[in-house]
Amino acid sequence: MTRIDTEVLVVGSGAGGAVTAATLAAAGRTVTVLEEGPWVDPDALEPFSLDEMRLKYRHRGLSAALGAPTIAFAEGRCVGGSTEINSGLFPRLPDELAEEWRLNYAIDEFTPATLARYADGIEAQLTVSTLPSAPPVSSALLERGATKLGWRSVEFRRVFRYEGGRATKQTMARTFIPRAVRSGARVIPDCRVAKLLRDGDRLVGARAKRSTPDGDEPVDIRAEHVFVCGGAVQTPALLLRSGIRARIGVGLKLHPMIKIAARFPFELDHGDVPMHRITEFAPYIEIGGSASRKGQVAMALADSGAEYSEAMTDWSHVAVYYAAIREGIGRVRVVPGLRAPIVTYNLTDADMSRLARGLVRLGEALLAAGATELYPSVGGADVVRRPEDLVSWWDAVTRTRTNLMTVHLASTVRMGENRACTAADSFGRIRGFTNLRVNDASLLPDAPGVNPQSAIMTIAARNCDEFLAS
Ligand SMILES: Cc1cc2nc3c(=O)[nH]c(=O)nc-3n(C[C@H](O)[C@H](O)[C@H](O)COP(=O)(O)OP(=O)(O)OC[C@H]3O[C@@H](n4cnc5c(N)ncnc54)[C@H](O)[C@@H]3O)c2cc1C
Missing domain, CATH: 3.30.410 (Cholesterol Oxidase; domain 2)
Incomplete structure (x- = not known):
């Protein structure tokens, strides 16, 4: 059994987890990121290839939301999460939708101006741009x-x-994860968090398993703060497995x-x-x-x-x-x-x-x-x-x-002060817990109508600032 003590535990290293780890580590927090999937060099595999599906996708790309009709979906499962396999389209959350969410879900500090400030910062760090030449x-x-x-x-x-003449997608494994590591964060791949450990209204840590060539190794983590960033399907699954149920997993939205x-x-x-x-x-x-x-x-x-x-x-x-x-x-x-x-x-x-x-x-x-x-x-x-x-x-x-x-899933741990339909407060803090937050696609209270990565990262960066200020 490996024992890890950390100030902040981040579960998952995708769009939400990478921003969380980089922001908190840069602010001097001791951060440990546990990522279920492997580290794969972002240059190693052909984009959209079968090898990529085998190594970077959950279930090799074969997942389904059951219903009539059933909807096939895909999630990333590697360091960098779905940002490693996505198309990199980065439209902002439309202002009208942000305003609608702010009113319907009573989200504090969610005006278009506040979101624009964070979106500006993320876009500058990721060099978000249009094509320099004619489109294909x-x-x-x-x-x-x-x-x-x-x-x-x-x-x-x-x-x-x-x-x-070369176009390089600025995935989390190329950007925020290395930044987090440079600021002192520890990133552990191949390490799946099975359950969060609680003591009353506090989380004390998590139980995880790390896959090694010699078999699974149990990992026991003690943490002062926990951010769950496993994506809109795995985040509610982990919370539910840990006995945290109030309004968790309901309200899934997808495109x-x-x-x-x-x-x-x-x-x-x-x-x-x-x-x-x-x-x-x-x-x-x-x-x-x-x-x-x-x-x-x-x-x-x-x-x-x-x-x-x-x-x-x-x-x-x-x-x-x-x-x-x-x-x-x-x-x-x-x-x-x-x-x-x-x-x-x-x-x-x-x-x-x-x-x-x-x-x-x-x-x-x-x-x-x-x-x-x-x-x-x-x-x-x-x-x-x-x-x-x-x-x-x-x-x-x-x-x-x-x-x-x-490929766009959201809204399983909705954020806001409207307690009738949200599980987390306006900044991702799970109700009933003092030190447990979610910071990923799960928080979006509805389907964004556009590719979601920008909205996820913008909201995650905003939530980190609130955490640091509090
Ligand atoms: C093929 C594809 C194309 C897409 N194209 C675009 C696009 O062009 N533009 C856009 O905006 N969006 C796109 N998306 C969606 C976008 O990538 C996701 O919405 C976004 O990455 C979700 O961020 P997240 O942090 O919620 O989760 P993710 O980025 O999926 O990261 C979650 C990470 O947490 C890890 N994890 C989960 N559970 C655990 C656990 N228990 N223990 C440890 N680790 C765990 C996962 O392995 C994963 O690596 C696409 C998605 C896919 C799959």
């Missing part, structure tokens, strides 16, 4: 389709550094995504994810592009249930696009004896019809951009070649035929 074809096509239809579109800024594999009469790029988004229907429907390596193209074509072998031989002309909504609600539960939590998600009939609308809008944009064949992620739906045939998709998007996925 797969991205420009979204802009072209939108422009032809008279819709709004925008190039999202990304968390990339552009130097000497259900419906996809189209679109074939064009010309070669497309496949190395990057499109940075353009069609914002005409925001915040209710977001339209964008996904990773489109050969494997992802094959999966998207297969999701259509159509005969796709001919399209697959031409896969270099095919890219994958999506329409995402903000609707639905779910839950994270733990079951004794099961290591993984059970995740469920419900969509209403109205939500399904919004997905159908998103799919049809996406189809319109892709055809306007020059696509010749559209394979929707709806089993048995028509492969569409002309705008007038898109109408057949309205009835095809049913609970049994539609294949959905997501």
Whole structure:
């Protein structure tokens, strides 16, 4: 048994955990980060490759929120968390949404001005920017389709550094984690926290297991303060496993995504994810592009249930696009004896019809951009070649035929002073505990409608300042 004494224990090293560790260590706190996944050199693996899925994803990328339809989802599990595998799109939380959350959930110090101050700081540290040159074809096509239809579109800024013709994603393993270590933080990979240990209204530490080549080694941690930053599924799971239940795990929000594999009469790029988004229907429907390596193209074509072998031989002309909504609600539960939590998600009939609308809008944009064949992620739906045939998709998007996925999960430990629907206070402190905080995607009280990493890091940085001030 290894025994660790620390002032601050941070569980998880992703977007929320890395900011927490770097900020608190820079302020002179003794910080220990325990990360369940391995350390993987950020330059070692091809982005969006099968090797990446094997080493950096939880369950090798195969997780699902059960429901009708079931929604496949992915989470990172490595030092840096999901920031190591994501696309680096970094839009800010829209001001109108921040204001809505502030009022509905009674969140203190959550004005657009306060959030902007923290977002400025994070963006400066991560060199968030637009492309220094023309966008790749797969991205420009979204802009072209939108422009032809008279819709709004925008190039999202990304968390990339552009130097000497090379674009390097500024993941947590490249930025905040090394900064935390330089300030004295200790980061322990391959170390899963199984349970938090409490004594009345205080946490005293945690029990963890570290995987080594010789087998699992128990680790006993004693800490004065605990920040749980395991992501929107694992954070509530750890709290529930530790007997901390009040309003934990309920209210899960995600962005259900419906996809189209679109074939064009010309070669497309496949190395990057499109940075353009069609914002005409925001915040209710977001339209964008996904990773489109050969494997992802094959999966998207297969999701259509159509005969796709001919399209697959031409896969270099095919890219994958999506329409995402903000609707639905779910839950994270733990079951004794099961290591993984059970995740469920419900969509209403109205939500399904919004997905159908998103799919049809996406189809319109892709055809306007020059696509010749559209394979929707709806089993048995028509492969569409002309705008007038898109109408057949309205009835095809049913609970049994539609294949959905997501990479954005949030809201399982909602923050705010509205005690009827939040588990943590305005700064992530769990009610009923003096020294337990959450500081990750779980705190977002609703689906942000845009890629969430910026909002997560902005809120985490703000919460750290409040912790240091108190
Ligand atoms: C494929 C993909 C693409 C995405 N693209 C974008 C994008 O372009 N832009 C964007 O804004 N967002 C994107 N996201 C989402 C974004 O990356 C996440 O919302 C964000 O990283 C969540 O931050 P987090 O701190 O809550 O959790 P994470 O970053 O997921 O980090 C949680 C970490 O905690 C660890 N952990 C969990 N439980 C334990 C435990 N018990 N003990 C020890 N460690 C534990 C996990 O292993 C993980 O490493 C994407 C996500 C994925 C998966």
